[in-house]
Amino acid sequence: MGRILQPKEDTRAKRRIVLLIMLAGALLAASWVTASSAAAMSPPSSYTNVVFADGFESGSLSAWDGAGGTGSVTVSAAGEHSGSYGVVMTNGSGQFDLLTKTLASPVADSSASFWVRVASGGGLQTLALARDQSSSQTMWALLYDGTHQGLYFYPYSASGSTEIYTGTGSVPTNTWF
Numbered sequence: 001m002g003r004i005l006q007p008k009e010d011t012r013a014k015r016r017i018v019l020l021i022m023l024a025g026a027l028l029a030a031s032w033v034t035a036s037s038a039a040a041m042s043p044p045s046s047y048t049n050v051v052f053a054d055g056f057e058s059g060s061l062s063a064w065d066g067a068g069g070t071g072s073v074t075v076s077a078a079g080e081h082s083g084s085y086g087v088v089m090t091n092g093s094g095q096f097d098l099l100t101k102t103l104a105s106p107v108a109d110s111s112a113s114f115w116v117r118v119a120s121g122g123g124l125q126t127l128a129l130a131r132d133q134s135s136s137q138t139m140w141a142l143l144y145d146g147t148h149q150g151l152y153f154y155p156y157s158a159s160g161s162t163e164i165y166t167g168t169g170s171v172p173t174n175t176w177f
Helices: none
Strands: 017-021 026-035 047-054 066-069 072-076 086-090 097-102 111-117 124-132 138-145 150-157
Touching: 066 072, 072 097, 086 097, 111 124
Parallel strands: none
Antiparallel strands: 017 097, 017 124, 026 047, 026 086, 026 111, 066 097, 072 086, 124 138, 138 150
């Protein structure tokens, strides 16, 4: 089960974040959690305050703000990682799917987690990204490279972004990660 956590207080400017989940495989659960305490410029040691979580056990997308795209987004047993249900996103060539969730209040520091299984056949795919609601500025992005079977993570700051790559063959297709 994924979580998104937020610190109770932080000296940095707080931003409302929109979480977009976009993938060609299956998404089991997502959540947003905040830390119980965090220094202004260092990552928190633990996240404890769950801001959003959905394991899709309701059998629906009712916890999300919406689904969109040109492919199909369904909740079914075929997408489960554990439990009874998960999300299955199916795309043809040139298609995309997305789930959106706007958090109720600003999040200064957070952690997002979810389970994904990507089917073979895709090139570079955006799995998830977070945006500042007021400016639409991307806060972070997670991409899957189906050709090289690895993940790219891009955390953004005022001065730009950093590329973090897990390495070729580190995340095989049709495997939960």
